[in-house]
Amino acid sequence: xxxxxxxxxxxxxxxxxxxxxTRQLADAGVNIHWVGIADVQKFGVIRFLVDKTDLAxxxxxxxxxxxxxVEVLAVEVEDRPGGLHQVAAILAGDSISLANVSGFVFNHxxxxxxxxxxLERARRLLTDRGLHLLSEEEMLSL
Amino acid sequence: xxxxAEIETMPRPELEALQLRRxxxxxxxxxxxxxxxxxxxxxxxxxPDDIRSLADARRLPFTTNADLRANYPDGLLAIPRQQVTRxxxxxxxxxxxxxxxxxxxxxxxxxxxxxxxLVMTGCTAEDVLQNxxxxxxxxxxxxxxxxxxxxxxxxIPAGPGNSERQxxxxxxxxxxxxxxxxxxxxxxxxxxxxxxxDPRKDLALRKGLVGAEAHSEETxxxxxxxxxxxxxxxxxxxxxxxxxxxFECEHxxxxxxxxxxxxxxxxxxxxxxxxxxxxxxxxxxxxxxREAMPLLRYRTRDLTSVIPAPCPCGxxxxxxxxxxxxxxxxxxxxGVNLYPQQIERVLMSIPxxxxxxxxxxxxxxxxxxxxxxxxxxxxxxxxNLVRLEERVVEKLRAxxxxxxxxxxxxxxxxxxxxxxxKRVVDERVL
Ligand SMILES: [Zn+2]
Numbered sequence: 001x002x003x004x005x006x007x008x009x010x011x012x013x014x015x016x017x018x019x020x021x022t023r024q025l026a027d028a029g030v031n032i033h034w035v036g037i038a039d040v041q042k043f044g045v046i047r048f049l050v051d052k053t054d055l056a057x058x059x060x061x062x063x064x065x066x067x068x069x070v071e072v073l074a075v076e077v078e079d080r081p082g083g084l085h086q087v088a089a090i091l092a093g094d095s096i097s098l099a100n101v102s103g104f105v106f107n108h109x110x111x112x113x114x115x116x117x118x119l120e121r122a123r124r125l126l127t128d129r130g131l132h133l134l135s136e137e138e139m140l141s142l
Numbered sequence: 143x144x145x146x147a148e149i150e151t152m153p154r155p156e157l158e159a160l161q162l163r164r165x166x167x168x169x170x171x172x173x174x175x176x177x178x179x180x181x182x183x184x185x186x187x188x189x190p191d192d193i194r195s196l197a198d199a200r201r202l203p204f205t206t207n208a209d210l211r212a213n214y215p216d217g218l219l220a221i222p223r224q225q226v227t228r229x230x231x232x233x234x235x236x237x238x239x240x241x242x243x244x245x246x247x248x249x250x251x252x253x254x255x256x257x258x259x260l261v262m263t264g265c266t267a268e269d270v271l272q273n274x275x276x277x278x279x280x281x282x283x284x285x286x287x288x289x290x291x292x293x294x295x296x297x298i299p300a301g302p303g304n305s306e307r308q309x310x311x312x313x314x315x316x317x318x319x320x321x322x323x324x325x326x327x328x329x330x331x332x333x334x335x336x337x338x339x340d341p342r343k344d345l346a347l348r349k350g351l352v353g354a355e356a357h358s359e360e361t362x363x364x365x366x367x368x369x370x371x372x373x374x375x376x377x378x379x380x381x382x383x384x385x386x387x388x389f390e391c392e393h394x395x396x397x398x399x400x401x402x403x404x405x406x407x408x409x410x411x412x413x414x415x416x417x418x419x420x421x422x423x424x425x426x427x428x429x430x431x432r433e434a435m436p437l438l439r440y441r442t443r444d445l446t447s448v449i450p451a452p453c454p455c456g457x458x459x460x461x462x463x464x465x466x467x468x469x470x471x472x473x474x475x476x477g478v479n480l481y482p483q484q485i486e487r488v489l490m491s492i493p494x495x496x497x498x499x500x501x502x503x504x505x506x507x508x509x510x511x512x513x514x515x516x517x518x519x520x521x522x523x524x525x526n527l528v529r530l531e532e533r534v535v536e537k538l539r540a541x542x543x544x545x546x547x548x549x550x551x552x553x554x555x556x557x558x559x560x561x562x563x564k565r566v567v568d569e570r571v572l
Contacts, residue, residue, distance in 0.1 A: 008522025010552050038524050043550075045524045066552040068522035099525060115523070 003071035003119055004136045005053045010066040011037070011044035018046055021065060025050065028059040033140055036102040036113070047102070049113075051140055072113045073123055074134040079110040087112060090129050096122050106142050145261040145293075146254070149402050150457045157458055158196060160402055164430035166193050169202065172436055175220045178213055179438065199405060199428065200416055204439045210240040210381065218435050219243055226434055231279045232380035242281070242380050243434040249288065251431060252383040255400055256289020259389035262398065262455070263349060263374045267294030270315055270346075274322040274330075275354065276302050281384025282354050286321055289386060295319070302326065305333040316346040321376075324357040324365060328497035329558050331368035342370035351376050353385055356444070356465040356483055360490030362394075364497060377465060381440055382427055388462050396449040396461030403431050406460070407439070408448055411469040419450035424469050425462065443469045445481075473566070476507045480542040482566050485511060488541050494519035494530050498556045504569040510547040511538060517553045 011017040018035075025032060025048070034049040047070065050056045060067040077083035088098060091114075100115040111134065116122045123133060134142075144150045152160070170190040172179040182203040183189065192198060210218065219226070227246045231239035244252070265271070271290045275283035277299060290297045298311055302322070308330060311317060322330070327350055334341055341347055347369055352362070353376030365373045377397050378385035387404060388397035399406055405428040408417045417423040425442045445468065449461040467481035474480075482501055489499050489511070496514035503509055515530065531548050539545045 006522075008520075010520055010527075012552060012555065043524050043527045045522060045527075047522075064554055066517065066520050068520050070522040099523065 001123075001133065001135050003123075004049070004074045004113070004134070004139055006070045006072055006113070007048045007050060007053065007056055007060070008068045008070045009046045009048070009060065011046050017044075021046065021048075021060065024060060024063050024065065025056055028052075028056060030056040030059070033142070034104065034113075038100055038102075047113075049139060070115060071119055072115050073119060073126070074139050075112045075114060075126055076132040076134060077110050077112055079105055079108060083110055084112060087114070087126065087131070090125055090131075091116065091122055094121070094125055096125070109142070111139075111142070143261050143264065143266075144457075145258040150258060150262075150459065152402070152458055154458055157401055161405055161430060162193075162196055164402075165196065165199060165405055165428065166190065168428070168430055168436050169193055169438065172220055172438065176218055178209070178217055182438075196405070199407070199439070202428075202438050204414070204426070204441050205437045206441050207240070207443070211238060214238050215241045216243070218437070220436055221245055221434050229279075230281045230284075230380055230384065232281075233279075239279075240381065244383075245433040248383070248432050248434050251403070252285050252386060253288035253292050255383070255386040255403060256286050257292040258400065259376070259386050260290060260293050260295070260351075262389060262391045262457070263351070263372075264392055265290075265293060265295060265319055265349065269293075269318045269348075270296045270298065272298045272300050272308070272311055272315075272317040272320045274300050274302055274308060274320055274326060281378070281380040283321075285378075285384035285386060286351070305330055309334060309337065309339075312345050312347065318346050319349045319351065320347065321351040321353075323354045324352050324361050325355060325497070325558070327352055327365045327373070328361070328368065331365065332497070332553075335368070341368075345369075347371050349374065353377060356467060356471075358483055358487040358490055359464065360487050361497070364490055375464060377444075377462065379442055379444075381437060381442075382429055383432070387427070391453065391455040391457065393453060393455055396453070396463055398453065398455075398457050398459045398461050401459045404428065405430055406448070406462075408446070411443070411445070417447075419448040419460075422447040422463075422466070425465075445469055471566070473501075473503065473568075475503065475509050475542075475544050478542065478544050480544065484541050485538060485546075486565075488537050489513055489534070492530075492534060492537065495534070496553050498558060499565065500556055501566045502569070503567065507570060508547065509544060510549060512549045512551055512556060514551050514553050514556055520552075 009021050031051045032048055036047045038045045096116055103112045173183055173190050186203040188201045225245055226243045228244040230242045233239045273283050277283040287297055350371050350373040352373050362373050374390040376385050376389050378387040388399035390397050407426040408423040409426050411424040425444045425446050426439050428438050429436045444465045446462045446465050467483045489495055496516045499513040531550050534548045
């Protein structure tokens with residue numbers, strides 16, 4: 001199973017940056033399924049899950065947007081307190097640290113997007129413990 | 143390959159004898175034709191007859207930037223006005239420009255020196271030169287243009303900017319050599335890359351002649367790698383004809399200064415005391431052959447040193463080390479002296495960074511370095527940008543001994559200039 005691909009856009013501290021990128025994606029006929037913003041100190045990176053990743057990537061690049069691809073794992077957890085903790089504990093038990101985590105709930109399904117340095121190892125650990133990882137198709141059909 | 147083999151490889155004793163003859167002649171000439179020099183020589187207590195050796199040049203008065211401005215427009219003219227065939231100016235940051243006159247022979251002589259420089263880098267009549275410097279009052283483009291025509295190159299007077307058109311010219315006329323500033327060379331390389339073109343395959347470029355801004359060895363390497371060319375450092379100043387005063391030969395290790403035309407000294411910029419070969423100081427030049435407006439001991443404010451060792455190319459004219467800054471570019475930040483070129487050198491040595499940067503001074507001695515990261519340097523992970531920024535701060539601190547603020551910007555977001563790049567903005571309230 002391929003990892004889920006997100007697009008990561010460098011966001012300077014300009015309020016209109018998100019609007020600028022979403023407008024460009026709309027122009028390209030790309031649908032956005034999920035947006036998350038990662039902020040560390042003064043840097044912001046906006047992440048998108050879109051239906052046509054390759055097209056969107058090329059389009060943004062051509063329009064001078066600083067964009068990169070990021071691979072993440074999409075893990076379904078129980079929609080109750082402790083869902084994230086369970087995942088973090090499994091990974092920490094094998095000394096894999098989480099770089100970035102975002103989560104959202106859709107139709108009563110709780111999904112965590114995990115950015116980890118060793119994607120494959122993390123995937124095996126999580127599936128071995130009975131967690132369900134979603135493919136990109138599943139993510140887009142949520 | 144030499145353009146004027148006899149002069150370029152003239153044994154030192156002969157070359158120095160020629161210099162002395164020309165120095166005596168020029169001092170005599172300005173003493174009689176330029177009232178400013180007549181007075182300056184009198185005040186220094188020197189008469190033309192006192193110049194019996196090259197060392198006696200040290201007794202001559204300096205000419206400064208301020209003298210040129212004070213004598214604007216034609217106070218330093220040494221020939222009758224009707225014998226002047228060309229005017230160039232050199233702009234300053236404030237007030238009137240400096241006016242620089244050429245006689246017909248000066249124009250021709252400047253072109254000869256350019257021809258020496260071009261042949262020295264391996265250019266031939268087969269080459270196609272795209273001249274991307276500014277044509278007009280600035281000497282950069284026109285003076286080089288005339289020299290390239292002497293060599294027989296096909297010269298495209300493209301002028302600066304309009305990258306779209308530059309690229310079209312390069313493709314359609316198979317440009318092999320270009321002449322521009324280091325900042326525009328880097329900008330153009332990025333522009334070409336964005337077009338999805340590979341300069342090594344899609345263009346015929348072989349050489350870049352890079353000048354008008356002091357730049358570091360790291361910047362040269364970056365230009366060479368980005369475009370797949372050999373880049374040669376060009377040094378000149380409008381007060382001494384413009385480009386062609388000193389240029390790198392094929393060995394790219396120091397710039398041969400044409401000593402049959404210019405008498406060179408390195409002095410301590412503060413005390414004015416002459417320094418020995420190898421010591422870094424301010425370059426002082428006397429034009430030995432200019433007719434219209436010869437200058438005695440002109441303070442260039444450019445900092446460099448003389449490389450005394452002979453060059454394997456066989457030229458006997460001594461080499462200047464890469465200019466490391468202007469004495470008036472020096473910044474004093476929190477009591478520490480530093481040059482913008484030091485900052486540039488650090489930035490260019492970090493592959494994750496782009497080539498566009500800005501040094502911003504504001505408030506009370508607050509130094510901020512704004513730099514673009516390279517498009518390839520963004521992997522979508524914020525932590526890596528934070529880490530990169532910390533690395534830049536640390537490397538700069540180690541070089542300039544002041545801890546700057548660093549602001550990383552996205553590629554293509556800092557302002558780009560097409561002429562001489564303005565890299566330092568000083569808005570301090572001191
Ligand atoms: Zn040489």
